[in-house]
Every structure is written in structure tokens, then in C-alpha cells.
Amino acid sequence: MSDPTARQNALMTGEVDVINAPDLATVGLLKRRPGISLVETTGTAHYTMPMLTNGAPLNDNNVRLALKYAINREEFLEKILHGYGKVANDTPITPANRYYAADLPQHSYDPDKAKFHLKQAGMDSLDIDLSTSETAFTGAVNAAQLFQQSAKACGINVTVKREPEDNYWTNVWMKKPFCMGYWNGRPTEDDMFSLTYASGAEWNESFWENEKFNQLLITARTELDDAKRREMYHEMQAIVSEDGGTIIPVFVNYVDAKNDKVAHGPVAGDRFFDGWKIVERWWAA
Template identity: 50%
Template sequence: MKKNAKTTGLHQTRRQLLATGLAAAAVPILGARQTFANTPTQGGTLRLGTGHGSTSDSMDPALNTSAFITLLSGAFANRLTEIDPNGEITPELAESWEGSENGKVWHFKLRQGVTFHNGKTMDADDVIATLNAHRGEESQSSVKALANQINEITKISASEIKIELTGANADYPLLLSAGAFAIMPLVDGELQTEAGIGTGGYILERIDMGVKAVLRKNPAYFKENAAFFDAVEINIINDPSARQNALLTGRVDVIDQVTPKTADLLARRPGVRLVEVAGSLHYTFPMLTNTAPFDDNNVRLALKYGCNRTEMVEKVLRGHGTLGNDHPIPVTDRYFNADLEQRQFDPDKAKFHLKEAGLDSLEVQLTASESIWIGALEAVQLYSERSKGAGLNIIPKKVPNDGYWSNVWMKEPWSAAYWSGRATPDWMFTAAYSADSSWNDTFWAHDRFNELLVKGRSELDESVRAGIYHEMQQIVSDEGGTVIPMFANHIMSVSDKIGVPDKVGGDWELDGGRAIERWWYTGN
């Protein structure tokens, strides 16, 4: 029995997959999942201004540490599966899939007749080579921990593959929707990871890293009701004021990362409108737990209790978000642990944990840049000021925006960062907290946590699985290496010239990173 992936929500899909033999069927016409207040029109140019991107970015989706590359690769490439605006898993380059052994073995049938921008027909060899590029000890891929769950990939035919995992994972097709898993062409035995060639709705014409990318419509795109623009310009404008000014002066049509301070004012400006979506985006202050003094959990707890997260939500987010509790699972997730006590600003508890660490006070440096996320420097300053009464002397360190992800993140002992979150707790925990993840940005390792992570993937009893993820949230909150003060809404502003679907995805910036494919030009 096969289940139509079009008609079920993300979590409902998982339950029904388990009940029907871990199977999902193809959607006849991709793009039909969207609903529109007005019929999208073909044509026009999208000029987008984004607050992400730097000269150190790589075209290789596997090495992506920038939302700019996620956005770009979402325009020129596709993955096996996709998460649609409603949070549903839908087929993309995979036409259908079926699992067995509680999700340890997966068969994928590939969409036929799809061509890369270089004219090559996409087939099983391209998919296998792409997935294998993320695996192994030498891999630097951001999804290495996900890919290393694969034990073996077998080519059944040009349009069918079998993936055998090292252990059961009932969510594995969903994980293959990760941006880093964009399918690249295999040419003369070499995977073209940095050529900017994919199967997507737009063809990359030119790129100037840290500045701009230009794309044109792919006339042979396999999706219907998608990729409406004739051309696309992605402009990197890291300064929030400059980005907003570019929108108001008509230089761009869409901007992301609207500052909470100016959101309400911008909403009242004629000719533009706000698009705001609550999701799993969360702002973090990761500490390197393999480096003193952050190798002491009492120090980490002191810093967590020294953070006035309520004030940050009020003053930095201006209410456009919610409190964080030092773990990455949002309140909207079905596995959110509602029984976990919300951590509050408590100078006395901070002092207690400092004393437990053998310290009367603590002086540490917290590194951030202006554009790492909107209000990052303001948040660091608030953190520094309020924590002084807790025996903490947090010294803000401002660094340049360009090269932050390559020069600061996972290198400075304590820094600002953010995560857009992931569609399931397993995905989020695997990507950022598992001991073997290349994106474990605190270098944190916890035996019980990693044991539960593996156990949760194959657990079919929903109540037992919920208990596993509840315990994992408790462990990360109490023993993890990152302070997570708040979850932020995605705030974008759009010219009246741009049409937006009724439902916008919140799993990543700009409609799940797919605004270029899903939005359209109205000509107003």
C-alpha cells in the first residue's frame, strides 16, 4: 500500500507512513500543493536583497554555511524530496519511495526525463555520487552526520536506487530534503559540485561571491506551477538599513531579515507589505565545550542563568518571537517538552554555579558581527550589562561581517550564531548536537544524548518517541554548550509587484529558501 504524500501534514505523513509500510507515492504534478489568492503570472524579474552571503561562500552545497547559498541552490538545483509551505514532505527528484525493516532500507524511484542545465539526463548515477560525496571520514559536508547513516547505496536501474542505513530511521526521506543534498551532475566520473549546474527552475548565469548572483528561467523545468520569473537577481546587502532603503527606493523587490525595530513602520509604507512567519529560527550563543572555561558545565549554567531572555525578546525582537530555553525545539513542534521549566534570569543561581566551578567571578569574551542576525550586537550588549550583577563580566567583541562563518563560528571560544531549525527533532539534534556532526558548533559530546538520538530514529511508538525527545531537550538545556535566548519570526518585506502564496514556509528564510521558485511578478 502506498500513501499519497500530497494530502498529509509533515507529522501526519510520518505516522501514516509507519502504518502503511513506510511508503509514499508520487504527486502527479509538483507545485499543485500551493494555493494562491490570485493566479500566478509568468514573466518579470525578481530583484531580491538578502542579508546573507560573503566572499568566503562556496558554490558546493555540501560546504554551505550561508543562507545565501541555500537560497541560490534552491533556485538552480533540486533534492530528492522537498518540504512544502504546509510542512508536508513531497516528492521532488524522487518520484516515490518505500521503506522496510522499520525504515532501515529505502527504495527510491527517480523522476524520469529530468535534465541538468548542461543537457545531461539526471539518473541514479548522479544521485548516488551526490549522496556518497557527503559520506566518509574525510567529508567536510554540513550533512555528514545525516549521510553517514547510510551503510550502502545500490543502483537498481537508471531510475531506481536502494539505500540501506546503518540503523532504522523512519524519517530518512524527509532528511534528504536538506539543501546540502542538492543533486549535482556526474560528468566523466567527476561530480560537478561547484559548477552551479542543477536541475532547478533557474539557470545560473553569473555570480560574484559576496555581491550578486544572476539567474534566468530554465525553459525545460520539470515542475508545473513553479519558477514563474523570467530572470532573478540576488543582491547581497548585509546592512539592514541599506537593505530596507533598497526596497523603498525600488532597487529591489523583496528583502529578508527586516529589523523588528522598523517592521511596524515599514508595514505602513505604501507599495510594500510585510510577510511574517513564525518557525524554528533561533538565535544562539554557542560555547566551545572542549575549551576552558566552557568545558565546565557549571560555567555554562552560570552563563545561561545570567541571560535575561525576556528582555531580549522585548527589546531586540520587539515581540516578534518567543523565549528560548537553551534547546533547539520550538513550541510549535509536536515533540516540544511543555513540562520543561522555562529558565529565567537568576543572578543568584548564576553565582551559585560559578561557586560550584570554583570561581567568584568570570570574565569571558562574546564575539558577534552586525549582520550575523538582526540585533545580535544589541543582544550581546544587553547580555553584558544585565549579567554583571551575576558575577559575570561578558566583554562584547565586534568583528567584520564578511567571513564570519569561516573565521569566527566554531573557532572563537564563544560567539553569536543562529539556526533556522529543522523539520524534526532528530534532524535538528543530528545536525547540531550529535557527537559526529561536522556542524556540532560547541564540540559537545554526551553519551546518553547520543544513545537516545539513535534510539529515537527507529522508535515507532509515538508516546515512547515523545519521551525520548523530551529527555533530549532536558539534557541539552541543562548540560549543552549553547545559550538559546529566543526564537525569532522570519520577517520579510515585499513590493506590491511581487505575488506571494497564501501559505509561506517557515522552516527557512524566504519561504523555506524557495521564494524564487514559489513567488511571482504581478506587474502592479
């Protein structure tokens, strides 16, 4: 059932016992119903706003930094995720990952810094289209409009382009210069970085290239000293945060909902439905 309302109605009527991805805007009403509870897990999921770095103006890192400082992450967390997540810092490595770098300087909403980076790029203002669709993630259109509002004070004029939901991943993602997307994330840093940030990776969604990053990625795979390996992954996160081609405003908690006919043990944080292990590890209460 791709429609969140249909999924929630199916749970409430007893047609199904468990659903994933309930509508976070109305999930508070759902969890107040007798016999229904939420299963919330800090995981590896994150929302993204990839910027194609293989063409102007997004090939200029100052332009990318201006856009990173133009998004109000706290507002995004409150109004789009309704608190079911955590502010992110433009890197796909989450608190659920082993080498998460919690100590990086945080990108926060700062119109003055955004304007500074625009001037460094030789611009007084920026006009840019942002492609979006509810296919990217639930609430993506509202999220784009929030960004449009916060960016105005930064000298950035965002035109929100609502794209058709059908074939969004084929026709928009990795095709349009600036769009919105979603990743479930991966359980290891190497897996996530290799899929989406390594030079030449099939799903390098911003076509980003960084020689230092690529060298560290290869070296870290064979480093057996855990402390040295941690330092390498921290440095990679710092490079991606400051130079990378993707805005990552928030990490997204996995939220499932179930009725009281279902029981389970500890829940994995690498995908929804207990890391897709629901069939093996959940049972009749």
C-alpha cells in the first residue's frame, strides 16, 4: 500500500497488523488509539538534496555552501519530521553508524554566511530551481517550500518545481540540477560512501569528485588499527560536509506501527521493519 492514509486505515481496521512509514503529521492520533503502538528506531535513513556538481553554478563549492547555510534544519525537523529524527550535517553517516563524527562543526541556518559564500562565488544573489515530489519522501513538497522561504533572507530565490510522481527516480533524480531525495542508508561507512560518494559510483547522485576523499576511502578499507580507521572516516565526513554535493538536512528515525497482536525483541536500525527481519524476529503476542 503506497498511500500512507490507506496503510494507517488498514492498521486501524485490523486488515493488517503492522505498517511501516505512517504519516508523521497524523501519527500522534494513530498512537493514541487503544491497541496500537509505535516502534521508533534511530537508524541510517536520511533525506537528501543533491546538487549536480558537473555544471555551473553548482560546480562552485561556495554556491553549495551558500545553499547549505540557507536551510533551517531545526524547522525542517519540527515541521516535516515532527521531531522523529535528528538534525544532520550534510554527511550520510548517522548516529547509528560506528564511526559517526558527532564533533564536526554544525552547519546551521545563517543568512550572513550564505551571503558571504555567494560573494565568494562572485554573486550578489542566486536564482535556482528545486525539483521535488512526494515520491522523494513524504512531505518533500512542503520541505521544498520551507527551504524557499528560509533562502529568501540569504539572497537565494528558489523556484519550487513539483515534478510528476511517476518515474521521479528515472527522470528527475541525477538528471535535474537540484532536487530532493531519500536514502535508507547503509550499515557501514564504506558501503554508504562507496555507493554514493566515490568517484565514478553508479549512484553518486551529485557527480561529486574529491581526490583526497577517494584516497581515504580506499585506504580505510584495509586499515586494521581501529583508531586510525576512525580518524579516516571522520576526515571523510568532514570533507563531504564542507565540500560535498549533497545537502543532508536531517536524519530520519524509522517509525513502524503495530497492533497488540504482535510482539518483538530489540529492533535493528539499518532499515524499516526491523532491518527487514520482521518475518524472522516478530511473532504473535
